[in-house]
Amino acid sequence: MSDMGTTSIEDSERQARAWLVHLTSGTATREDAEAFRRWCLSDEGHAEAFARTRRMWEDLGPAIARHDRPERSERVPPRHGVRMGRRMFLATAVGAAIAALFVGRHGMDLGVGGGDASRVRTAVGEQRRLEVVPGVTVEMNTATDIGLRGSGEAVTGMRLRGGEAVVRVDASRKAPFVVEIADARVVSVPGSSVAVRCIDSESAVTCLDGEAILSVGSTKTRVKPAQQVAFDDGGVAAAVAVNTDTALAWRNRVLIYDNQPLADVVADINRYRPGRIVITDRTLGERRVHARFTLDQMADVATLIEDAYGAHATHLPGGWVLLS
Template sequence: METIDIQNTDDQARAWLLHLTSGHATREDGEAFRRWCTESEENAEAFARVRALWDALGSAAALREHARATRERPHGRHGVRMTRRAFVGGALAASVAVVLLGRAGLFTPAATPGGRMLRTRVGEQRSVAVAPGVTVEMNTDTDIALRGQVGAPTGMHLRSGEAVVRIDAGHADAFVVEVADGRLFSGPGAAFAVRCADDAATVTCLDGQAVINRAGTNTVVKPAQQVAFDATGMGDATAVNVDSALAWRHRVLIYDNEPLGDVVADINRYRPGRIVITDSALAARRVHARFTLDQMGEVATLIQDAYGAHATQLPGGWVLLS
């Protein structure tokens, strides 16, 4: 496949971003990237701009797909080599991000007629009364489309992020929650948490019960149970410690015997910039950890001290761990 030399600083920054998040970056790549950032203020500012676009894209699945497809490593001091396909794809993603960056405030017009969009920024949490008797507690970096008419929504679509939906005992009308390719039905007095990331979803029941309808099959989720599903199928209902699973409601994050890579991926939802692990062995290491949201500014240092990682601080809140 044809390759091209990229001299534009923003395109170099995008190429670095693609590679550093591809899962194939090495510690040497991290040091090379640090040197590139410190060569000039222009480089550092370009990376900050590209990072802002990445954040606006949410999961940035398109960019990651190009990273997996090309697996090209930036090299050389002044130029970056990447495939023409990846370059065009990155430019297209950036164009989409410019539109997304134009969004302002919590409520913006939804794609469905008469609906609304609810969104929280990175690190932001809030509770919204979306209808009489229906409250949605939104976690950080969450995107929701309300269904139905303004003032009388009949449901919502969790596009990405995490939220707790609570339906008062006196609320008689149906309120349907869509998440990934499933639909949730519940009754008065029910409360449940829904999470969606990269088309994988989890439903955790707090009170009452929720019924997941997916591919013509109904799955009941009872209090203190959790069900996960994605394109490959539906998991079984399993017991879950609700206080730990939803500790974010109290501004606490609890991880119990989870891979550090998964922990860092979750932490990235709560802080500006991004922590990237460049060592696969470190990413696979099982950890037990507890952080408060007030510690997000220093969480990379805490991980470095606790697990013997080497941290490289970069502009824009980016940190490489190896």
């Protein structure tokens, strides 16, 4: 569903209804969530129209539930099939559509998928640790996809297709281990631990121990402990100092945010839970956040944000939550 413009109150109301129907249809994607967020923020009338539509949607729930549940005194003859309430119907439809979408994108096997023994993936919210070759251990975070590279029977490296992972190379290993990210190569020397990340076309390398060499085109950058180098299609940024305990807290099943915009925090949290949390209010999204969540709190994180920042949350089927 693409971005929508607006020319009148009637148009805003119509577009708001269309967005609500689409978001509860079970076919909404991550791109749709971003398009919806931009639509809400592009015009105050859009957000107001959607708020009215959302309230109407919420108010209809009890009324339809009463309609679906006849009074005890009424004797309604049995009908063929089962009549589902509004929310149950939407939840079932959305759940099935999301499941189909997930299987279509990732395959049924959430570990080694597609019959390719060299490809390893984690599902949303899943973390995994494995020894890809003697002397090389990889810790995979949520929604991460890697492919092993080698020569003959020997594994010499891997490609990070998406997500993030920590690669530890034992000091006893004689050869370095190469990680490919987009058009870049990261060479981890024996005795090093390196975190690699590739999310939304933005990549980064963080060194924990030892050192790593990042090669992007003809540019080579030496990454030392507690340093991070980010890069994308626009080039390579300068190395910056980072607190690795904070940046890689996910290894302990914790997420730590220090003075970050709520919009960025929500975007990161969305990687750990099914569905999407969408902020529809610009001011709310710009609020700075100091927070610490455990991965066990992901099911309730929208409610925690709602309580902490006075936001209003609308919970839709399929794990979608609108914050305003």
